Amino acid sequence: MFKRIRILVISLSLILLLSSCSSSTKSTMMDQVEGAAAPSQTTAAAAMTEDMSTADAADKDGGSTLILDPGNVVDSGKKIIYTVNMSLEAPDAAKAIDEIGKKAASLGGYVSDTSYNQYEESASASIVVRIPPEKLGDFTEHIGTLYKVLSTNMGSQDVTEQYVDAQSRLANAEAQEAQLLAIMAKAATIKDILAVRYELDTVQQEIEVLKGQIRLMDNQVGYSTVSIMIEQPAAAPESPEVDENEGLLARWSMSYIWQSVQKGFSNSLSFTVNALGVALIALSYLVIPAVGIGIVVLAVILIVKHNKKKKSQNKIIK
Numbered sequence: 160m161f162k163r164i165r166i167l168v169i170s171l172s173l174i175l176l177l178s179s180c181s182s183s184t185k186s187t188m189m190d191q192v193e194g195a196a197a198p199s200q201t202t203a204a205a206a207m208t209e210d211m212s213t214a215d216a217a218d219k220d221g222g223s224t225l226i227l228d229p230g231n232v233v234d235s236g237k238k239i240i241y242t243v244n245m246s247l248e249a250p251d252a253a254k255a256i257d258e259i260g261k262k263a264a265s266l267g268g269y270v271s272d273t274s275y276n277q278y279e280e281s282a283s284a285s286i287v288v289r290i291p292p293e294k295l296g297d298f299t300e301h302i303g304t305l306y307k308v309l310s311t312n313m314g315s316q317d318v319t320e321q322y323v324d325a326q327s328r329l330a331n332a333e334a335q336e337a338q339l340l341a342i343m344a345k346a347a348t349i350k351d352i353l354a355v356r357y358e359l360d361t362v363q364q365e366i367e368v369l370k371g372q373i374r375l376m377d378n379q380v381g382y383s384t385v386s387i388m389i390e391q392p393a394a395a396p397e398s399p400e401v402d403e404n405e406g407l408l409a410r411w412s413m414s415y416i417w418q419s420v421q422k423g424f425s426n427s428l429s430f431t432v433n434a435l436g437v438a439l440i441a442l443s444y445l446v447i448p449a450v451g452i453g454i455v456v457l458a459v460i461l462i463v464k465h466n467k468k469k470k471s472q473n474k475i476i477k
Contacts, residue, residue, distance in 0.1 A: 237317060237319050238317070238318045238319040238321075238322040238376060238380050239292075239315050239316065239317050239318070239319075239380065240315065240316040240318060240376075240379045240380055240383070241292050241295065241313060241314070241315050241383035241384075242313070242314050242315075242316075242383065242384045242385075242386075243295065243299070243311070243312070243313045243314075243383065243384070243385040243386070244310075244311065244312050244313075244385075244386050244387075244388075245299070245302065245308065245310070245311045245385065245386070245387045245388070246308070246309040246310040246311070246387075246388045246390070247302070247306040247307065247308060247309060247387060247388070247389050247390070248306060248307040248309055248389075248390050248391075248392065249305075249306045249307075249389050249390070249391055250391065250392075251391060252275065252282045252283060252284040252389045252390070252391040253275060253282070253284065255284065255305075255306060255389050255391075256273055256275065256284050256286050256389065258305065259286055259288065259302065259387060260273075260286065260288065262298060262301055262302070263288040263289075263290055263298065263385075266290055266291065266294040266297060266298055267290075267291050267294060268288055268289050268290040268291060268294065268298075268382065269288065269289055269382075270286060270287070270288050270289075271287045271288065271289055271384075272285075272286070272287040273285065273286045273287070274286075280393035280394065281390075281391055281392055281393040282391040283388070283389065283390055283391065284388075284389040284391070285386070285387065285388050285389065286386075286387050286389070287384065287385070287386050287387070288384075288385050288387070289382035289383065289384060289385075290382065290383050290385055291381065291382060291383070292380075292381075292382075292383045295313075295383055295385070298385065299311070302387075306389075309390070318376055318379075318380070321372075321376065322373070322376050322380075325369050325372050325373050325376070326373065328365075328369055329366060329369040329370065329373065332362050332365045332366045332369060333366060335362045336359065336362050336363060336366060339355055339358055339359040339362060340359065342355050343355045343356065343359065
């Protein structure tokens with residue numbers, strides 16, 4: 160029993176010792192990174208400021224080429240996440256998405272998201288590409304030569320401290336995992352095995368979380384995110400077509416005469432049909448009154464003749 164307690168005490172002492180060594184290593188790593196990266200970061204900042212000034216001057220002169228270059232990010236030693244937002248105007252939004260995606264692939268990047276919306280006379284689209292930060296200058300320069308850049312901005316986030324902290328915690332957790340595995344191998348009772356197993360599960364979960372964080376930061380640092388909005392304006396109205404029948408010679412051409420004859424015949428036929436239709440409609444309104452009037456007149460005539468005949472007979476009898 161005392162032997163097992165002594166082993167556990169020695170193991171915990173080793174774990175605490177490794178934790179303190181890991182913290183010292185972390186501080187040393189941070190000092191080395193900050194010392195080595197300071198000149199490079201200053202150079203990158205100066206280069207980015209110079210590029211932005213050049214872009215502003217180009218915009219003032221009416222140019223559309225815009226270069227966003229974060230500088231020498233490969234050798235800076237810093238872990239920096241760059242994000243770029245751009246707004247473009249293109250005559251064909253669907254074609255622009257295809258061209259931007261191909262350019263990103265040619266520079267070692269890839270497309271992570273796209274969308275397209277068609278309106279009555281215009282369209283809009285958006286595309287998100289991931290580009291290696293050292294290729295941002297080439298990418299934005301190419302886009303600026305193809306389309307009209309309406310707006311653009313670039314932001315950065317320095318995650319060097321978080322990255323070094325995650326690496327240090329990962330190294331510490333992996334050391335703890337190794338020590339716990341060694342303790343478990345020497346555990347003699349089920350109670351001791353379960354106790355070590357619980358601690359080992361906690362440490363292994365922390366290791367997976369830290370590895371995920373490091374992978375995410377590696378991806379964000381290794382591939383800058385460029386979000387592009389594309390506007391396709393409505394097409395300009397077309398100029399009216401020239402009438403081919405304008406002019407004296409064109410007016411008396413065979414095609415013009417034939418078209419005029421066809422038009423005149425069609426108009427005459429339409430007028431005749433319409434006139435007959437009006438006449439039939441008018442006649443339909445007059446038929447019933449005419450029949451009624453005829454009956455009345457006939458009745459009057461018959462009555463008058465009957466009266467005359469009756470008077471003549473009366474005179475003969477007298």
